[in-house]
Each structure stands twice: as C-alpha cells, then as structure tokens.
Amino acid sequence: MNHSGHNPTAPGRVAVLIAVGALVVATHSHAAQTGITRDAIELRAAPYSDANLVTSLPTQTKVEILRRRGGWIKINVEAYGQGWVPLHKVRLGDSAQRNRSSFWGLSMLWRSASTGRSGASGLVATTGIRGMRDEDITGAVPDPQAVKSLDGFQASNVEAQAHAVSAGLEQQRVEYVEPSKKKKKKKRKKKKKKKKKGKS
Amino acid sequence: MAAALAVSVGWSVAGRAQFDIGRLIKAVTPVSQKAEIKMGKGIAANLLGAASPVADQALQGYVNKIGKWLALQTEKPDLPWRFAILDTDSVNAFAVPGGYVFVTRGMLLLMRDESELAGTLAHEISHVVERHALKTMRKGNWAGVAGDALNAVAEGEGGQEFDKLINVGTEIYSRGLDKKDEFAADVRGAVIAARGGYDPYGLVAMLQSFASINPQDDAVALMFKTHPDPEERMDRLLTYVDENLQKYGAQPNNAERFAQVMRTHVAQYKPVARAARRTEGDGTPDDEKSEAIKTIAPIFSQ
Numbered sequence: 001m002n003h004s005g006h007n008p009t010a011p012g013r014v015a016v017l018i019a020v021g022a023l024v025v026a027t028h029s030h031a032a033q034t035g036i037t038r039d040a041i042e043l044r045a046a047p048y049s050d051a052n053l054v055t056s057l058p059t060q061t062k063v064e065i066l067r068r069r070g071g072w073i074k075i076n077v078e079a080y081g082q083g084w085v086p087l088h089k090v091r092l093g094d095s096a097q098r099n100r101s102s103f104w105g106l107s108m109l110w111r112s113a114s115t116g117r118s119g120a121s122g123l124v125a126t127t128g129i130r131g132m133r134d135e136d137i138t139g140a141v142p143d144p145q146a147v148k149s150l151d152g153f154q155a156s157n158v159e160a161q162a163h164a165v166s167a168g169l170e171q172q173r174v175e176y177v178e179p180s181k182k183k184k185k186k187k188r189k190k191k192k193k194k195k196k197k198g199k200s
Numbered sequence: 201m202a203a204a205l206a207v208s209v210g211w212s213v214a215g216r217a218q219f220d221i222g223r224l225i226k227a228v229t230p231v232s233q234k235a236e237i238k239m240g241k242g243i244a245a246n247l248l249g250a251a252s253p254v255a256d257q258a259l260q261g262y263v264n265k266i267g268k269w270l271a272l273q274t275e276k277p278d279l280p281w282r283f284a285i286l287d288t289d290s291v292n293a294f295a296v297p298g299g300y301v302f303v304t305r306g307m308l309l310l311m312r313d314e315s316e317l318a319g320t321l322a323h324e325i326s327h328v329v330e331r332h333a334l335k336t337m338r339k340g341n342w343a344g345v346a347g348d349a350l351n352a353v354a355e356g357e358g359g360q361e362f363d364k365l366i367n368v369g370t371e372i373y374s375r376g377l378d379k380k381d382e383f384a385a386d387v388r389g390a391v392i393a394a395r396g397g398y399d400p401y402g403l404v405a406m407l408q409s410f411a412s413i414n415p416q417d418d419a420v421a422l423m424f425k426t427h428p429d430p431e432e433r434m435d436r437l438l439t440y441v442d443e444n445l446q447k448y449g450a451q452p453n454n455a456e457r458f459a460q461v462m463r464t465h466v467a468q469y470k471p472v473a474r475a476a477r478r479t480e481g482d483g484t485p486d487d488e489k490s491e492a493i494k495t496i497a498p499i500f501s502q
Contacts (some may be wrong), residue, residue: 028225034380064470068312068313068401068405068453069205069449069450070401070446070449070450071401071404071438071441071442071446071449084285086438087401087405087408087438088408088435088438090408091408091412092408092412093408093412097414098411098412098413098414098415099414100293100308100312100412100413101412101413101414101417101419102291102310102413102414102417102419128299131248131288131289131290131306131418131421131422132251132286132288132290132292132304132422133290133418133421133422134373134374134375134422134425135374136250136251137246137247137250137370137374137422138367138369138371138374140246140247140249140250141249142242142245142248142249142366143245143248143252144241144245144248145247145470146245146248146249146252146253147241147244147245147248147300149253150244150253150260150282150283150284151282152257153253153257153260153261153263153264153282153283153284154264154268154280154281154282155261155264155265155267155268155269156268157268157272157277159265159268159368160264160265160266160268160269160272161269161272162267163262163265163266164265164266164269164396167314167399167452167454167457168397168452169269169398169451169452169454170274170395170397170451170453171395171396171397172394172395172396172397172448173395174391174394174395174445174448175391176387176388176391176425177205177444179387179424179436179440
C-alpha cells in the first residue's frame with residue numbers, strides 16, 4: 001500500500017484540495033450557469049406572472065442563470081438584459097438536446113481553470129465511470145457492517161430540530177392534496193359554471 | 201423450518217377464508233413494521249455492498265439531521281431513520297424499507313442548495329412512508345404470498361427463504377418502482393419539504409438538473425431506466441407546486457449552509473485514494489478524472 005498518497009501534507013495533495021475547493025466555489029456560488037430556453041417565453045421584470053414584461057424570448061435562446069427564487073430563475077440574456085422566467089422553461093447547458101455531463105461540477109472547474117471563464121467547451125461527458133449499475137446492485141456482496149456503521153451518523157429528534165431552527169426553517173402545516181382528485185373537482189366546478197351560464 | 205412455515209401459511213389462509221373471502225383473494229395482510237425493518241436491513245446491506253457510505257462524519261451528520269427533520273414531518277417519525285451519502289459517481293437515490301435513505305455523491309454534486317437536497321430526501325422518505333418498495337414486491341414475485349408468511353420469513357431472519365426475500369427486495373432497485381409511485385413521491389416530497397420549512401421548488405430544481413443531463417451518460421443510466429422521464433416529472437411537479445405550494449416558495453433554500461458543508465465534504469474527498477482503489481478493478485475512466493484534477497491543480501496552487 002502506498003501511504004504517501006494519503007499524506008495530507010504532500011504538496012500534490014494540497015494542490016488537489018485547493019483545486020477541488022475551487023470547484024465547489026464555482027459550483028455553488030451561483031456564478032454563471034448557462035441555460036437554453038425550452039419554449040418561447042416571456043422575460044419578466046420580477047418573479048411573478050403578472051410582472052412587467054421585459055421582452056419575449058424565442059425558443060432555444062441561450063441564457064445565463066443568475067439565481068433562483070421559488071419557481072422562478074433570474075437570467076441574463078445577451079442583447080436583452082436581465083429578467084425572470086419560470087424555472088422549468090430553461091434547460092441547463094447550451095444545447096437544445098440534453099447534453100450535459102453528469103459530472104459538470106468538475107467540467108466547470110476544468111473550464112474556469114483552462115480559460116479563466118465559464119462557458120467555453122471543456123471536459124467532455126465522462127463514460128464508464130465508477131458507479132452503481134444494476135448488475136453492481138444485484139451482484140453485490142452484502143455489507144452488513146456498513147449498515148451498522150450508519151448508526152454512528154444518526155441524528156436525534158432534538159439534534160434535527162436544532163439544526164433546522166439554526167437555519168431559520170419554520171415548521172408549517174401543509175396538507176397533501178391528491179393531484180388527480182383536485183383536477184376532477186375543478187372539472188366539476190367548470191361544468192357547474194357552464195350550466196349556470198347556459199341558464200342565464 | 202420450511203415445514204413450519206408451510207404450516208403457518210396453510211393455517212393463516214384457511215383461517216381467513218372462513219370470514220373474509222375478499223381478503224383471501226388479495227392476500228393483503230400488511231407487512232409488520234418489524235418485518236419491514238429486518239428486510240430493509242438486508243436490502244441496505246446489498247446496496248451498501250455496491251457502494252460504501254462516504255467516510256465523512258460531518259457530511260453524514262449533516263444529511264442525517266436534515267433527513268430526520270423531514271421524517272419528523274411525516275406520519276412515521278418513529279421509524280429508525282438512517283441517511284447516507286454513498287461513495288459513487290452515479291447519480292441516484294434510494295429508499296429502503298424501514299427507513300434507510302441513500303443519496304449518491306454524484307447526485308449531491310449536482311445540487312445547488314439545501315432545498316434540492318431536502319426535496320430529494322423527502323422524495324425518498326415518502327417512498328418509505330408509503331411502502332412503495334414493499335408494494336412492488338407484493339406485485340411481483342411475492343404476489344401470491346400471504347402477508348403472514350412474508351412476516352414469518354422476515355421476522356425469523358436467516359435461512360434460505362430470508363435470503364430469497366432480500367434478493368427479490370434488492371432486485372427492485374435495478375428494475376424500479378411503479379412509475380405512478382415516482383410521480384406521487386415527487387408531489388409528497390415537495391409537501392414534506394414545505395412542512396419542514398424549505399422552499400418546495402428545490403425538488404423541481406433538482407429535476408431541472410436531471411432533465412439537462414445527457415441520457416447516454418453512464419452515471420444516470422440506472423436512474424433514468426428506473427424513473428419516468430425527468431422532464432415530465434419536472435413539469436408535473438411544477439404544476440402541483442404552483443397550484444398548491446406556491447406561497448412556500450419564499451421559504452429558505454439555505455444555499456450558504458449547503459455550500460459550507462460541501463466544502464467540508466469535498467475537503468474529505470479523496471481522488472488519490474480512489475485512484476488507488478481503481479487499480480483493483482478495470483478502471484481507467486476514474487484515473488482520467490484524477491488526471492484532470494492533477495492537471496488543474498498547479499493552476500490553482502500558483
């Protein structure tokens with residue numbers, strides 16, 4: 001076994017940590033994520049459907065994603081400026097096809113390292129990575145010791161609550177509404193309205 | 201032992217037939233919680249045999265606190281909930297009967313804030329609470345088996361029958377659950393996240409990431425095979441959240457805390473150790489990744 005590879009003070013190791021740290025900054029500081037519109041959409045001045053219209057964007061417009069607020073994302077569009085669009089109307093990446101690598105975190109680091117900015121083409125999609133394929137699961141040698149080790153990570157109710165409160169999370173009463181049932185109700189209401197209209 | 205089991209099956213079937221023919225046909229004696237937990241342990245051992253938990257107390261503690269908090273918002277706060285990040289590049293998450301919830305490191309790396317993690321955990325928690333995996337088992341190989349028999353095998357633990365049960369249970373993770381249950385877990389997941397004080401759009405944002413990944417990418421192969429199309433999931437969930445949970449969209453997504461913990465996690469990330477482990481297997485690709493990191497490293501250390 002090569003122990004030098006695990007030495008945290010080895011210069012190479014430190015460099016790797018710095019590099020990987022930079023990856024996290026790049027990934028999680030909301031800096032420059034690229035996206036492309038899935039449909040023709042309206043760019044709004046605020047994250048509401050009745051906010052002022054900035055402009056209408058054609059489908060497959062390339063955008064820069066700045067941040068998210070609920071179901072809306074703030075984007076920057078060349079020649080149009082900034083505004084808000086519904087989250088699901090934008091696909092991440094820069095192609096109309098789904099072409100993102102699952103390892104885009106590393107590819108972002110690669111880009112910013114080699115070009116100093118994001119958006120340039122960088123590391124290509126990784127294939128054949130170490131993963132959990134179905135045959136890995138069905139052919140796995142059981143590891144009951146690993147299951148036991150999870151006990152060491154568990155959180156008590158009190159710890160969980162304190163952790164939530166410290167981040168400003170407030171418990172809410174939220175009912176679960178069966179999606180299909182709600183639709184039926186709506187349809188019924190519409191039918192009733194139609195009937196009323198017919199009478200008047 | 202097998203004989204004793206056969207006797208107990210025969211007895212329970214005959215016993216029920218006398219007063220409830222409908223139940224006999226469906227054979228829907230519920231699986232006991234004790235049996236559920238024992239089966240879950242066995243299935244979890246198989247999944248962890250395929251990918252180990254990341255050896256990082258801080259990261260796992262963080263995930264367990266969030267997971268437990270969300271589980272407390274459900275009808276089953278008292279299950280022995282255990283959460284873990286698994287050390288694999290694959291993008292996936294698993295809900296195992298009895299309260300085991302696993303999220304892969306590859307999936308964690310795609311997340312942009314804590315509400316995406318919360319939404320993901322809540323989706324899996326919902327699978328556990330609603331017993332979706334058990335439901336799938338009862339529809340498949342174990343369809344004809346009375347609940348009592350299943351309980352007897354699971355609670356008895358050990359033996360060939362138990363191993364068979366665990367293997368059938370594990371196979372579900374390579375085949376997938378009922379697609380309807382996946383859509384239901386998305387919706388319930390968003391509800392649970394909102395109850396816990398999170399922005400419920402986090403799960404929608406997570407699905408946005410999935411819907412952007414190249415379906416040919418190996419890392420998503422199993423998840424895409426076992427789940428409905430991510431774009432359809434995203435669109436459906438967004439419709440529900442817009443209609444029912446919109447006002448909770450202003451709740452925190454804890455992007456800063458998440459980024460902070462990711463730094464802790466990534467500081468523990470061991471590309472060197474992983475490269476060493478690769479030499480045991482086939483694995484060039486991972487080495488390529490380590491190579492990429494090495495190539496980048498000098499630029500950042502200047």
